[in-house]
Amino acid sequence: MPVDLSVEIAGLRLANPVLASSGTFGYGLEFAHLVDLNRLGGIVVKGLSLEPMEGAASPRVCETPSGMLNAIGLQNVGVRAFVGEKLPKLAVYQTAVVANVFGTTVEEYCEVLRILEDAAGLAAYELNISCPNVKRGGLQFGSDPGMATEVVSAARRTVSKRPLWVKLSPLVSDIGKMASAVEEVGADALTIANTYPAMCLDAASRSSRIASPTGGLSGPAIKPITLRLVYEASKAVKIPILGLGGIEKADDALEYFLAGASAVQVGTAHFADPRASERLVRSLGRRCDDLNISKISDIRCGFQS
Ligand SMILES: Cc1cc2nc3c(=O)[nH]c(=O)nc-3n(C[C@H](O)[C@H](O)[C@H](O)COP(=O)(O)O)c2cc1C
Numbered sequence: 001m002p003v004d005l006s007v008e009i010a011g012l013r014l015a016n017p018v019l020a021s022s023g024t025f026g027y028g029l030e031f032a033h034l035v036d037l038n039r040l041g042g043i044v045v046k047g048l049s050l051e052p053m054e055g056a057a058s059p060r061v062c063e064t065p066s067g068m069l070n071a072i073g074l075q076n077v078g079v080r081a082f083v084g085e086k087l088p089k090l091a092v093y094q095t096a097v098v099a100n101v102f103g104t105t106v107e108e109y110c111e112v113l114r115i116l117e118d119a120a121g122l123a124a125y126e127l128n129i130s131c132p133n134v135k136r137g138g139l140q141f142g143s144d145p146g147m148a149t150e151v152v153s154a155a156r157r158t159v160s161k162r163p164l165w166v167k168l169s170p171l172v173s174d175i176g177k178m179a180s181a182v183e184e185v186g187a188d189a190l191t192i193a194n195t196y197p198a199m200c201l202d203a204a205s206r207s208s209r210i211a212s213p214t215g216g217l218s219g220p221a222i223k224p225i226t227l228r229l230v231y232e233a234s235k236a237v238k239i240p241i242l243g244l245g246g247i248e249k250a251d252d253a254l255e256y257f258l259a260g261a262s263a264v265q266v267g268t269a270h271f272a273d274p275r276a277s278e279r280l281v282r283s284l285g286r287r288c289d290d291l292n293i294s295k296i297s298d299i300r301c302g303f304q305s
Contacts, residue, residue: 003288004295005281007041007263009240010163010188012123014041014096014263017296018253018284020277021244021265022047022100022126022167023072027086028093034274039281042096044191044265045082047128048116050108052078057211061271062200067219067246068268069200071212074102074131079112083119091121098165102128105135106151110158117161124162127155130169130194142169142194145181156186165242167191168233170222175229176236183237191242191265192233193226219268220246227259234260234301250287253280257296258303 005016019042025031028043037043055075062069077086082099090097099116103109109127116122129142129151141147152166164186170193172178179190195216200209208214223246230243243261247253248269256264269276284296293299 001294003285003293004297005041005285005288007297009124009242009263010165012096012163015094016041016281016284017257017263018277018281019044019096019098019242019263019265020270021267022128023070024267024270025277027077027082027090028095028097029086029089031270031274032093035278037093037095039278040095041263041281042098042123043090044098044100044126045086045090046076047074047100047102048076048079048082048112049074049102050079050111050115052076052081059210060212061215062209064198064200064217064219065221067217067221068271069198069210069215069217070195071210071215073212079115083115087119087121096123097121098124098126100126100128100167101155102131104131104133106133106154109151110154113155113158117159122162124165124189125155125159126165126167126191127152128167128194130167130171140169140171142178143171145178148178149181149185152182152187153185163188165189165191167194168229169194170196170226170229170245175232179233180236183239187239189240189242189262190233190237191244192230192261193245196222196225218245220248222246223252223255227255230256230261231259247280248276250280250283253284254287254291254299257299258301260301262297262300
């Protein structure tokens with residue numbers, strides 16, 4: 001019997017639990033000549049804002065021990081160009097297309113969602129709340145449960161057609177508290193987590209190794225830290241969790257399932273191998289077979305301490 005890799009995330013059936021994460025797989029289309037997009041459980045597209053954004057100066061990324069630092073500056077084509085030019089081309093693939101959304105005010109988040117509500121071909125929304133709130137002095141929406149619930153409840157009132165996933169910032173003192181606050185105001189699922197604020201300097205040139213002084217750390221270096229966040233959040237909420245941070249191999253994904261995730265996303269691994277998520281789908285099936293796991297969803301929260 002083949003391993004059953006299918007999962008259900010807040011009413012959305014995915015053929016397998018592996019999605020490409022936002023910002024690491026473009027709009028999916030750029031990878032279509034290298035990757036069979038139909039093999040992926042889903043694609044979370046680059047974060048969409050109301051207006052197009054050029055992003056930060058280069059260099060925008062640098063390698064770190066077991067990871068990567070990035071400050072892309074949320075470059076994107078803007079929600080209208082996404083709906084007009086990218087989404088119709090993505091809709092031909094048998095994979096769930098998830099729109100990652102951000103803004104600098106609550107109104108901006110809602111406006112982006114309103115435009116997406118009228119578009120065909122999307123499976124879910126993923127709200128990125130790791131963004132500075134310009135009305136509250138630049139504090140991140142995701143750093144404070146009050147601000148997070150304000151933006152999530154406004155988003156909840158705005159959308160009705162598709163599930164609303166909320167992507168949490170890892171930089172919170174109590175992830176369980178944040179997760180349940182967001183669940184209470186209507187999130188259908190949680191994505192845990194985004195990158196960790198970090199910096200890389202070059203001692204010889206006395207400068208930052210990227211154009212911005214700080215950036216977000218991702219890759220294998222963060223996996224044990226984010227794994228714990230998934231575990232703590234899963235004890236606090238009933239809604240499903242998509243786990244991500246440093247996933248490369250089948251066992252990385254299985255660890256996230258054991259800690260409480262219902263699906264996983266692959267990010268930084270795409271920079272070393274554009275086929276990383278497609279490869280993970282295959283290796284996950286084989287690994288489950290080796291470990292006598294016939295249904296991937298059965299092992300969720302199944303670890304022994
Ligand atoms: C270059 C780059 C761009 C990213 N852009 C976004 C983005 O637009 N929206 C978002 O929610 N997360 C973004 N992320 C965060 C990733 O989706 C992911 O949460 C994070 O990198 C941790 O996973 P990883 O260790 O597998 O990369 C970005 C990450 C990288 C490396």
